[in-house]
Amino acid sequence: MEVHGLGIGASRQKFFYVPGAHTDGIFAIIGEETGFIGASLVIFLFAVLIYRGFRASLNAPDEFGGLLAIGITCWIGFQAIINIGGITRSIPLTGIPLPLMSYGSSALMSVMAALGILLSISRHEPSNAAPTLPLQRGRRR
Numbered sequence: 295m296e297v298h299g300l301g302i303g304a305s306r307q308k309f310f311y312v313p314g315a316h317t318d319g320i321f322a323i324i325g326e327e328t329g330f331i332g333a334s335l336v337i338f339l340f341a342v343l344i345y346r347g348f349r350a351s352l353n354a355p356d357e358f359g360g361l362l363a364i365g366i367t368c369w370i371g372f373q374a375i376i377n378i379g380g381i382t383r384s385i386p387l388t389g390i391p392l393p394l395m396s397y398g399s400s401a402l403m404s405v406m407a408a409l410g411i412l413l414s415i416s417r418h419e420p421s422n423a424a425p426t427l428p429l430q431r432g433r434r435r
Contacts, residue, residue: 319381320397321333321336321378321392321395324395337378343371344371346416347371348364349416350367350412350415350416351363351364351367354415362411362415366411366412367412369408370405370408373390373392373405374392374393376388376390377390377391393405394406
């Protein structure tokens with residue numbers, strides 16, 4: 295794998311070599327076109343998404359929100375790990391799409407809805423609440 299890759303759109307492997315290059319094999323094409331830097335950036339962004347999801351689950355205002363956030367985070371994280379592991383031949387290729395990148399409307403819609411729920415949970419964290427002023431009794435202005 296080259297450090298900088300071949301350039302966007304210059305991939306040769308997507309023609310008859312990688313099965314499902316626009317669907318489940320998209321990480322191989324990203325790695326070929328953008329190189330080690332682009333593939334590392336994709337993995338880093340998934341790691342940031344997983345970290346933020348776990349942080350949202352720890353800071354959720356109630357137990358249900360925390361469990362829902364951890365479930366969504368694990369779902370998206372495991373999907374990414376299984377897809378990237380299958381593309382790199384670390385585990386068998388199973389046909390699980392790469393979240394937010396693979397072509398397919400139903401998988402994309404379900405992941406986007408789950409991320410919307412995760413954002414809603416993280417929005418209602420106690421640390422994100424607006425500061426309240428203490429009540430001033432007996433003083434009128």
